[in-house]
Amino acid sequence: MKKTRIVATIGPASDSKENMRKIVEAGVNVFRLNFSHGTHKTHQNIIDLAKELRTEIKRPLGILADLQGPRIRVGNAEPFEIEKGEIIFVSDKRATDEKELIIDSDGVVSSLQIGERILVEDGLMKFVVVEKLENSVRAEVLNGGTIKPRKGMNLPDTKLTFGAVTEKDKLDLEFALKNEVDFVALSFVSNAQEVLETRESMKKFLGRQDSLPQIIVKVERKEAIDNIDEIITATDVVMVARGDLGIEMAESKVILYQKEIIAKCLQAAKTVIVATQMLDSMINNPIPTRAEVSDVTNAVIDHTDAVMLSGESASGKYPIEAVATMTQIISDTEESPFDDINEHFEHIIYSDYASIMCSAHEMAINSDAKAIVLFSESGVSARMMAHHRPEQMMLVGTHNPKTYNQMSIVWGARAYFFETQDREELVDTMININKEAGRLSAGDKVIVILGRVPKGKDIALVGIRIV
Numbered sequence: 001m002k003k004t005r006i007v008a009t010i011g012p013a014s015d016s017k018e019n020m021r022k023i024v025e026a027g028v029n030v031f032r033l034n035f036s037h038g039t040h041k042t043h044q045n046i047i048d049l050a051k052e053l054r055t056e057i058k059r060p061l062g063i064l065a066d067l068q069g070p071r072i073r074v075g076n077a078e079p080f081e082i083e084k085g086e087i088i089f090v091s092d093k094r095a096t097d098e099k100e101l102i103i104d105s106d107g108v109v110s111s112l113q114i115g116e117r118i119l120v121e122d123g124l125m126k127f128v129v130v131e132k133l134e135n136s137v138r139a140e141v142l143n144g145g146t147i148k149p150r151k152g153m154n155l156p157d158t159k160l161t162f163g164a165v166t167e168k169d170k171l172d173l174e175f176a177l178k179n180e181v182d183f184v185a186l187s188f189v190s191n192a193q194e195v196l197e198t199r200e201s202m203k204k205f206l207g208r209q210d211s212l213p214q215i216i217v218k219v220e221r222k223e224a225i226d227n228i229d230e231i232i233t234a235t236d237v238v239m240v241a242r243g244d245l246g247i248e249m250a251e252s253k254v255i256l257y258q259k260e261i262i263a264k265c266l267q268a269a270k271t272v273i274v275a276t277q278m279l280d281s282m283i284n285n286p287i288p289t290r291a292e293v294s295d296v297t298n299a300v301i302d303h304t305d306a307v308m309l310s311g312e313s314a315s316g317k318y319p320i321e322a323v324a325t326m327t328q329i330i331s332d333t334e335e336s337p338f339d340d341i342n343e344h345f346e347h348i349i350y351s352d353y354a355s356i357m358c359s360a361h362e363m364a365i366n367s368d369a370k371a372i373v374l375f376s377e378s379g380v381s382a383r384m385m386a387h388h389r390p391e392q393m394m395l396v397g398t399h400n401p402k403t404y405n406q407m408s409i410v411w412g413a414r415a416y417f418f419e420t421q422d423r424e425e426l427v428d429t430m431i432n433i434n435k436e437a438g439r440l441s442a443g444d445k446v447i448v449i450l451g452r453v454p455k456g457k458d459i460a461l462v463g464i465r466i467v
Contacts, residue, residue, distance in 0.1 A: 002330045003412035005029040005306035007064065007273060008323055010046050011037065011314025017049045022320045023313060024053060027327030029408040030062035030183070030306070034314065035172045036071070047179050054405065060415045062183055062408035064216065065176035067169040069187025070162055072153040074120060075102035082125065083144045090118065090127070091136035101127070101139070101147060107161050112137050116157035120147060123154065123247045156222045156248035164194040165201075173198075177205050177213070182405045185216040185239060190223040192234035210378065211402040216273070220244035225257060228264065237409065238265050239308070242276040255298075262302045269354075269387035271409055274299040275308035279325060283316035293329055300333040303389055305411040340391075354384060357449070360462045361388040364447045367464055370440060371395055373430055374449035375423045379403045379410070381449065386411045392447070393439060397426040423450045431467055440467050 007030040008014070008023055020031070031050045033043050047063055054061035075092070080099065082088065089100040092109045101118070103109055112118075118127040118139055125147060127139035164186045165173065176184055186198060195215055202212050214236035217224070220243065224231060232238060240261050246254045258274060265272035278296055279288045299307050307330070312322040333339055364372050371393040376382040382396045389411065396415045398404050407415035416433070418426050427448055434440040444467040 001414065002027065002327060003334055004300050004304065004330045005409050005411065006323060006326055006330070007032050007062075007275070007306050007308040007409070008313040008319075009034055009066075009308070009310045010050075011311075013315050013317070014313050014319040015042070015046055015049075017052070019319065020046075020049055020053060021057075023323045024057065024061065026320055026323040027330075028313075028323050029060070030064050032064045032066055032185075032308065032310075033176075033181075034066050034310075035169075036066075036068040040172075040175050043175070044179070047181070060405045060408040062405050063179075063181045064183040064185060065172065065181045065213075066185040066216075066218075067165065067172055067187055069164055069169060069189075069218075070105065070160070070166050071188070072108060072155065073104045074147060074149055074151045074153060075104035076100075076147060076149055079146050079148045081144070081146055082141045084141055086141040086144070087130065087138050088127075088141065089136050090129070090139050100136075103153065105162075108155070108158075109136060111158050111161055112155070113158070116155065117142075119154040119156065119247055121145075121151040154244060154247045159223065160190065163197065164189045165198060173201070174205060177202060180402075181213050182402065183216050183237065183409070184213045185218055187218050187241075188221055188244070189217045189219070189231065190221055191227045192230040195231065195234040211400060213402075214271075214406055218275075219257075219261060220248070222248045225249065228261065232261075232264055232268050232270055235270070237271040237273065239273040239275050242274070246276075258299070259302055262299075262304050265305075266303055266387055266389075269384050271305045271383065271411075273306040273308055273409070274304045276310060278307055279309065279312050279322050282312050282318050282322040282325065286318050286321055288322075288325055296326060296329045297333045300330055301339045303339065303411070305386070306409050356462060357381065357384045358388070360447055360449050361385065361390055363462070363464065364390060364392050367445050367447070369447045369464065370444040370467075371434065371446045372449065373397075373427050373446050373465075375426060376403060379406055382407060382410055382413050382415075385449070386413060393434070395430045395434065397423075397430050399426075431465075435467060442467060 006028050008028040009032040050063050092103050112129050114129050116129050125145045126142040129137045130140050131138040216237040216239050217231050217235040218239045218241040220241040240258045242254050262272050279292050281289050313319040373395045374381050375397050377400055394412045396413045399418050399421050404415050404417040407413040416430050446465050448465050449462050
């Protein structure tokens with residue numbers, strides 16, 4: 001079993017039950033629903049099919065609701081040409097009879113300051129603010145071209161005053177929560193406060209404090225890079241969203257930020273996903289480019305928890321082949337020595353429980369154990385062990401259905417769901433299942449971790465068992 005997970009976006013190319021089953025068989029662990037497209041009706045159909053599938057195949061399958069976020073777009077109704085060196089007005093509504101770039105989001109123009117950049121259509125057209133007026137600004141054209149209606153805009157230097165969740169997002173979030181999705185992704189996050197506010201909204205809507213969908217922060221703004229440490233602390237999962245990040249930052253620095261963010265998430269025992277254009281050519285071609293293969297390989301070597309497909313699986317010609325290709329790349333890389341962690345992995349988690357998990361990992365290495373068997377009610381124990389990237393099989397048992405499906409994104413976790421809360425019985429069952437499957441044999445050593453006992457205390461029962 002590959003240890004690095006695959007997230008696949010479901011769209012017109014893959015939204016039938018037959019195709020969803022095929023991409024799961026090809027290696028997908030999490031279904032992503034992109035709320036920038038589609039309707040609640042189409043998303044409901046995908047959610048229903050995903051729940052049917054995970055019941056039928058009896059393994060965790062995560063469901064991820066990816067909210068659109070405050071996407072800023074061109075508000076002009078008609079296209080118009082701009083030339084380098086030209087000075088034009090920028091406002092949130094037509095204010096003059098002169099050539100004018102209209103921003104379709106309220107409150108954005110008032111936040112613009114002199115010297116800040118405005119990027120249109122993935123940065124093909126660029127402006128810099130040269131004068132601030134009462135209800136608009138003047139900006140100099142740095143790159144000319146054709147401004148087209150509804151194209152996306154990026155403001156990498158501007159401190160925006162609105163949060164990461166728009167009115168549309170609130171409706172989409174309520175829909176996702178009603179359907180008990182496993183993950184909610186926030187787009188264009190700037191700071192940790194936006195994460196904390198969203199989590200409180202989720203608690204209030206669901207009427208409970210735990211078993212919540214995990215929050216995935218998409219790092220795609222310069223402000224998010226500036227506040228990355230506090231964001232990693234506040235969120236459950238981090239996504240390196242390289243599309244908009246490559247617009248807001250120098251393209252040559254994106255891979256450097258990717259490596260830095262993965263390393264920080266590993267140190268903090270937080271799940272991390274690498275996304276955007278990983279096998280982009282497979283939208284139209286049955287095989288990837290060599291550079292794309294290297295890109296996926298590099299992410300696996302850096303020890304990301306998951307890699308993601310977007311258009312490749314949502315609207316491409318070869319969604320199943322794209323998943324199978326990504327699985328093959330992951331498997332070949334994991335079988336090589338290049339993704340091994342040969343030294344003690346540095347971490348920044350300081351607690352008695354973290355020390356116990358670290359010791360359990362060391363015990364697994366020193367005893368030449370075949371597997372690590374653990375109980376995890378909330379998923380914390382599994383994520384803390386996964387952060388060490390153990391060579392041993394990691395068998396995770398839980399009686400919490402939310403935790404069970406959230407294990408779909410945790411590196412190396414082979415999860416099992418049980419109704420019983422008897423941890424000893426659960427461990428015995430997991431060992432027997434894997435003996436019957438041939439993954440464990442008589443005489444093998446396994447490390448057994450029974451999780452936090454008693455509840456709420458940083459105490460765990462750890463031991464070695466001979467199968």
